[in-house]
Amino acid sequence: MPKSNSNTILQVQQLSIGYKTKKVETVIASAINFELQQGHLIGLVGANGIGKSTLLRTLIGVQPTLSGTVELNQQLLETTSPVELAKQLSIVLTEPLISKNLSVFELVSLGRHPYTNWIGNLSDNDLSIINNALQLVNIMDLKNRRCYELSDGQLQKVMIARALAQDTAIIILDEPTTHLDMYHKAYILKLLQKLTKETGKTILFSSHEIDLAIQLCDTMIVMQQDHVVCEQPCNLIKNGVFETLFPKDLIAFDNNTGSFKVTQ
Amino acid sequence: MSALISMKSNYTYSFIILIALLLLCFVANISLGSISIPFSEVVKGLFSSSDNATWEIIITKVRLPKAINAVMVGSGLGISGLLMQTLFRNPLAGPFVLGISSGASLGVAIVILGSGLFGGLFATLLISKWSIVIAASLGSFLVLLSVLAVSSKIRDTMAILIIGLMFGSITAAVVSVLSYFSSAEQLQQYIFWGFGSLGNLSWEELLIFFGIYALGITLSIASAKSLNALLLGDNYAKSLGLSLKTSRFVIIFATSLIAGTVTAFAGPIAFIGLAIPHLTRQIFKTSNHKILLPAVFLFGAIVMLICDSIAQVPASDYTLPINAITALVGAPVVIWLLVKQRKMMF
Numbered sequence: 184m185p186k187s188n189s190n191t192i193l194q195v196q197q198l199s200i201g202y203k204t205k206k207v208e209t210v211i212a213s214a215i216n217f218e219l220q221q222g223h224l225i226g227l228v229g230a231n232g233i234g235k236s237t238l239l240r241t242l243i244g245v246q247p248t249l250s251g252t253v254e255l256n257q258q259l260l261e262t263t264s265p266v267e268l269a270k271q272l273s274i275v276l277t278e279p280l281i282s283k284n285l286s287v288f289e290l291v292s293l294g295r296h297p298y299t300n301w302i303g304n305l306s307d308n309d310l311s312i313i314n315n316a317l318q319l320v321n322i323m324d325l326k327n328r329r330c331y332e333l334s335d336g337q338l339q340k341v342m343i344a345r346a347l348a349q350d351t352a353i354i355i356l357d358e359p360t361t362h363l364d365m366y367h368k369a370y371i372l373k374l375l376q377k378l379t380k381e382t383g384k385t386i387l388f389s390s391h392e393i394d395l396a397i398q399l400c401d402t403m404i405v406m407q408q409d410h411v412v413c414e415q416p417c418n419l420i421k422n423g424v425f426e427t428l429f430p431k432d433l434i435a436f437d438n439n440t441g442s443f444k445v446t447q
Numbered sequence: 448m449s450a451l452i453s454m455k456s457n458y459t460y461s462f463i464i465l466i467a468l469l470l471l472c473f474v475a476n477i478s479l480g481s482i483s484i485p486f487s488e489v490v491k492g493l494f495s496s497s498d499n500a501t502w503e504i505i506i507t508k509v510r511l512p513k514a515i516n517a518v519m520v521g522s523g524l525g526i527s528g529l530l531m532q533t534l535f536r537n538p539l540a541g542p543f544v545l546g547i548s549s550g551a552s553l554g555v556a557i558v559i560l561g562s563g564l565f566g567g568l569f570a571t572l573l574i575s576k577w578s579i580v581i582a583a584s585l586g587s588f589l590v591l592l593s594v595l596a597v598s599s600k601i602r603d604t605m606a607i608l609i610i611g612l613m614f615g616s617i618t619a620a621v622v623s624v625l626s627y628f629s630s631a632e633q634l635q636q637y638i639f640w641g642f643g644s645l646g647n648l649s650w651e652e653l654l655i656f657f658g659i660y661a662l663g664i665t666l667s668i669a670s671a672k673s674l675n676a677l678l679l680g681d682n683y684a685k686s687l688g689l690s691l692k693t694s695r696f697v698i699i700f701a702t703s704l705i706a707g708t709v710t711a712f713a714g715p716i717a718f719i720g721l722a723i724p725h726l727t728r729q730i731f732k733t734s735n736h737k738i739l740l741p742a743v744f745l746f747g748a749i750v751m752l753i754c755d756s757i758a759q760v761p762a763s764d765y766t767l768p769i770n771a772i773t774a775l776v777g778a779p780v781v782i783w784l785l786v787k788q789r790k791m792m793f
Contacts, residue, residue, distance in 0.1 A: 245682055269688030281536045282678040284734035284792050289675075296676050296687040303672035303737065329732075349687070 192352055192385050193219040193242070198251035200234060200241045210249060211237045217404055217413035219387060221352070224379045226396030227389040229406030230429060235389040238406070239357050242387075243274050256352065269297035273349035275342045275356040283331035287341050290330055291316055294348030316347035319378060336367040343374070347382070354378075356388035360395075368392055372399050393425065394442035416441075458738055461731065465745040469518075472752040476517065477510040479761040512653050513646045514752065519660050520645060520713045521723070521751025522744040526667050527702040528720030529727075529743050533674050533736070534698050535608045538793050542706035542720035545594045545607075545699065546614030547587045551710040552641070553618040554586025555579055559637045560625040579640065580652075580711045587707035590614050591700075598699060599692065604681065607699075642768030643714035645755050652712065659708045666701035667740060670694065674736040718774040722781050723747045728792040729784040750777060 199213040211234040219225055229235050240246040242253060244260055253260040255271055263271070273294065285293075294316070295309045305313070317323050320340045330338060339359055346354045359375070360368040375386050376399045387404075390396055396403055397416040404413045405424050412424055419425065425436040425443075434443045478489045484502050491498075492506040527542035535544065543549070558578055593614060598607045626634060648656070673694035676684040685691055709716065727742045728734060751773070758772040759765075785791060 243686060245685065264688075265685065265690060266688035269686060272686070274683070274686045276680075276682055278680055278682065280678070281680050282734040282793055284728070284732070285678065286733075289733075289735050290679075293675060293679060293687065296672065296689070299672070301669060301672065303675065 190221045191218045192221045192256060193387075194252075194254040194257075195242075196252050196254075198241070198253060199249035200237045200246070201249050202237075203247070203249060208249060212406065212411065213249075215251070215411045217411070219353075219385055219402070221385055222379055222383045223385055223401040224376050224399060225385070225387045225402045225404060226400040227387060227404045227406070228391070228393050228396060228428075233406045233408070235406055236357060239355055239387075239389055243272060243355055244268055266297050269349065269351075271351050272353045272355065273346035273351040275339075275346050275354065275359055277357050277361060280330065283329070285330055287322065287325045287328050287330065287333070287344075288313070288317075290341055291344045291348050294345040294350075297349065312350055313348050316344040319347055319381065320344040320374065335362045336364075336370070339363065339367075339371055340374070343371075343378075347378070347384075351384070353385045353387065356386070358390060359388050360390055360392050369395060372396070375399075393428075394440075397441045458731070458742075462741065462745070465742070465749070469745055469749050469752075472749050472756075473514055473518070476514045476752045476756045477506060479756050480505075480510060480759050481762065481764050483762060509646070512648050512650060513755070515653060516645045516648050516656070516713065517751045517755045518748040519656060520709050520716060521719055521747035521749070523660055523663065523705040523709050523747070524716060524720040524751075525723035525727075525743040525747025526664065526740060527705040528722075529724040529736075529739060530667060530670065530674070530698050530702050531720075532724050532793075533677055533734075534695065535604060536677075537608065538725065538791065539721070540608070541717075542702055542709075543615075543715070543717070545611035545703065545706075546590045546618065547703055547706045548710050548715040548717075549615040549618035549622075550586040550588070550590030551583035551707065552586070552715060553621055554582035554584070554589075555640050556622040556625050556637060557586075558582040559640065560622075560629040560633050562633065583711035584707060586618075587703065587710055590618070591703040591707060594703075595696065595699060598695065604695065607695075640714055641770070643716040643770040645713055645751075645769055646766075648712060656708055656712050659704055663701045663704035663708075664744075666697055666704070670698050670701065671736045671740055674698070678734055714770065716770055716773060718770075718777050719747060719751060722777045723750060725781055725791075726750075726777075726784065729781075729788055732792060734793065 195215055195217050198215040199210055200215070201211040202209045215238070227235055227238065237246065241248055255263060292305055292309070292313050295305060295313065296303065299305060299309065317326060320343055322337070322340050322344060325333065325337060325341065330341065333341065359371050363371065372392065372395050375388060378384060379386050397420070400416055402413060403416050403419055404411060405419060405428065407428065412419065420438055420441060428436070433446060435446050437444050474486060474489050478484050478486055482505065484506065488499065488502055489506065492503050493511070496503055524542050531540040531542060531544050532538060594607065594611055597610050601607060626637070673684070673689050676687050676689045681691060706720070723743055723746050727739060727746050731738055731742050733739065754772045754776050755769060757776060758767045758769045760767060
């Protein structure tokens with residue numbers, strides 16, 4: 184593991200994640216260590232039920248850690264106030280919106296919530312950040328449309344624009360490519376890559392599109408039954424990490440193409 | 448309010464029309480009744496003094512307080528209904544989902560129906576108008592306290608909804624038991640309270656009503672920002688730095704203040720709180736609370752004024768139960784809007 188350097192934005196040490204009730208502690212994954220660098224695109228992959236969502240929920244502060252630490256900009260997650268956290272970390276979730284009756288502009292402008300006054304009035308600065316977010320995601324033309332009129336792919340872009348408008352150093356996305364066709368899966372992930380390059384933001388997403396992630400990510404976090412690895416994709420391939428990701432009876436990882444093939 | 452309205456210029460016309468409509472309904476409401484007073488005289492009576500002394504007394508002592516009451520009841524119920532529908536993400540929620548009206552009903556039922564148990568002279572003392580207002584306030588306040596106490600312990604917003612319904616069931620059951628042991632007159636009196644009434648409020652009573660109502664409305668306006676964040680869902684709202692517990696508390700508290708006092712002074716008026724938010728969303732086609740709050744305020748007041756004008760049956764001595772009129776007039780409108788647009792706005 185590389186030692187912590189000045190570009191580290193998120194640092195996870197000896198983290199245990201899972202659920203805790205009064206009596207029972209259900210550990211889903213433990214001894215997780217990784218560091219995320221500023222301006223990187225990071226893909227989080229692993230089999231179903233391995234704890235990707237739990238890890239993300241822990242990182243965004245929805246779920247308490249069982250043990251270990253998460254540091255955001257050298258500050259412990261649990262000591263960061265909600266408003267402070269909202270200015271450093273924004274999210275895109277898979278859960279559906281409660282109301283799709285807002286216009287795209289209204290929805291994206293909700294990203295300015297941590298910065299606006301008590302009634303939520305948008306300043307000129309807020310407006311220019313919102314417009315910039317719409318432009319970055321290339322949805323200026325959707326600005327006045329209602330969210331219920333949008334396709335899944337368009338809605339995903341709107342949600343990404345909303346996270347951008349929140350103006351945070353990190354954006355975390357939970358499976359941003361579900362419900363999308365092949366083209367839009369690639370489109371969204373390519374867009375995320377472009378955003379890290381153009382804005383210097385750190386973007387962490389969970390996904391089942393392992394082959395796309397290998398091609399686009401700077402770093403990948405691979406969750407497996409007993410351990411979690413965080414490395415550059417080429418090193419992960421070299422070390423044969425993907426070959427042990429799934430049971431071998433149906434699919435096998437092809438090192439040459441960097442993708443999974445159905446075994447004959 | 449003007450700051451809220453100026454948010455969106457394309458809504459400005461709608462708001463100007465609504466405000467004009469509100470003023471028209473207000474004057475019409477005062478003008479119509481068992482004795483009708485010409486519009487010009489109503490306006491004169493409101494701003495200076497009318498030439499006709501009887502009309503002036505009718506206007507200032509009876510009809511003006513009633514019209515103001517109608518505005519507060521309609522707007523208050525509409526706004527508290529909107530708050531509950533957004534908080535519980537449930538289009539079936541209304542101001543009374545938390546059991547506030549059942550609490551008030553229980554208080555009133557104990558005073559009216561339970562008076563037999565206290566016996567003779569004491570009973571007649573109990574059933575004055577103030578005792579009913581106080582009993583209703585106490586009843587809704589106690590239910591409010593229980594719901595707030597429970598809600599601070601519970602993380603899931605939906606559980607609070609169920610608990611509110613349970614409180615409602617318990618109080619309804621107690622009322623049934625009390626009714627079983629009551630005389631016919633007592634039952635009739637209780638049922639009459641249940642019809643709701645906008646009249647018979649003195650200026651002092653209106654002032655008390657207004658004080659609590661204004662506090663509730665202020666808290667609602669202050670909640671507009673968090674209500675909009677809640678439209679994204681709890682997790683998104685939290686990620687925006689919103690404290691779910693605090694904003695939930697403020698929203699429930701505001702609703703309870705408004706719905707509690709409305710029930711205390713005007714009886715359990717059921718329909719407005721559920722219907723007005725839907726009506727407003729269908730017409731304004733938005734779920735942005737900075738638009739919805741003032742719009743619901745205006746629609747609630749207008750619909751209540753119209754319903755009251757109908758309920759007092761112009762040029763007759765009859766006054767129909769306001770609770771029946773609100774549903775008779777309002778329900779077809781909501782059905783028509785939903786059928787016409789084929790899509791529920793939420």
